[in-house]
Amino acid sequence: LNHYFMKKIFTLLFFVIMNQITMNAQNDTLAMWSFPNNDLADTLPDVHNEANINSFIFTEGASAIAMKNGLSTKAAQATEWQEGAEAKSWQIKISTLAYKTLDLSVKITAGETNPGPRDFKTQYRIGTAGEWTDIEGGELTVYNDWTSGVLDQLPLPEACQNIEELYIRFVMTSNTAQDGSEVLETGTS
Numbered sequence: 001l002n003h004y005f006m007k008k009i010f011t012l013l014f015f016v017i018m019n020q021i022t023m024n025a026q027n028d029t030l031a032m033w034s035f036p037n038n039d040l041a042d043t044l045p046d047v048h049n050e051a052n053i054n055s056f057i058f059t060e061g062a063s064a065i066a067m068k069n070g071l072s073t074k075a076a077q078a079t080e081w082q083e084g085a086e087a088k089s090w091q092i093k094i095s096t097l098a099y100k101t102l103d104l105s106v107k108i109t110a111g112e113t114n115p116g117p118r119d120f121k122t123q124y125r126i127g128t129a130g131e132w133t134d135i136e137g138g139e140l141t142v143y144n145d146w147t148s149g150v151l152d153q154l155p156l157p158e159a160c161q162n163i164e165e166l167y168i169r170f171v172m173t174s175n176t177a178q179d180g181s182e183v184l185e186t187g188t189s
Contacts, residue, residue, distance in 0.1 A: 028099070029048070030048065032046065032047040033045050034047075035073050036073045038074055040065065042067055043056050051098075056092070061084055061089065062080045062081050063078045078188070079189075081116050081117045084183065086171065087171070088117075088171070090170045091170075093165065093167050094166050095163070097163065099162065100158075102156040102161060103156065104122070105153055108120065109142060109145060109146050109148075111188055112144045112179065115144075115183070116142075116187035117142065117174075117175075117187065118141060118178040119139075120149070121138055121140070121170070121173050122139075123138070123169050124156065124167065125167040125169070126163055126165070127167075128167075133157075135154065135157060137155075139173075
């Protein structure tokens, strides 16, 4: 991705890997999104186990997802993050049935020309009726790069193990954009 696009496009590279360590120390990827194409089929994971073939990524409160330029492939991108503190988020829905000792990895980036939200926290919810709960160590400060807004193998709480319908979200914690201004409707994540 050249410097021009990084300034013009504020994107999210949502690279989620959920690993499981079984009794025999085998690692499995439950669901992973790397956005190799330029279509909305990328909202479904391109690597998954059988239980997560229909898992998906989506936004809550922000615009619909578009696939735009990313670090090495495409990236999920959305706008309309204004006034989104504690409400607007990126989310994934997955199954962790028969798995324990789970880790989560993600990369979120921000642009310069249309600055989107800078501050996020990571939460989980069990089923659609569950309560959102913070994940310790899941705070993200996002800038116009691919290195600041990163969680690398963040351990998920025991409550996330062996769950048929688990939601993970990256929710805005302030209305501050990556450049210190207020997030506008055109701000992109």
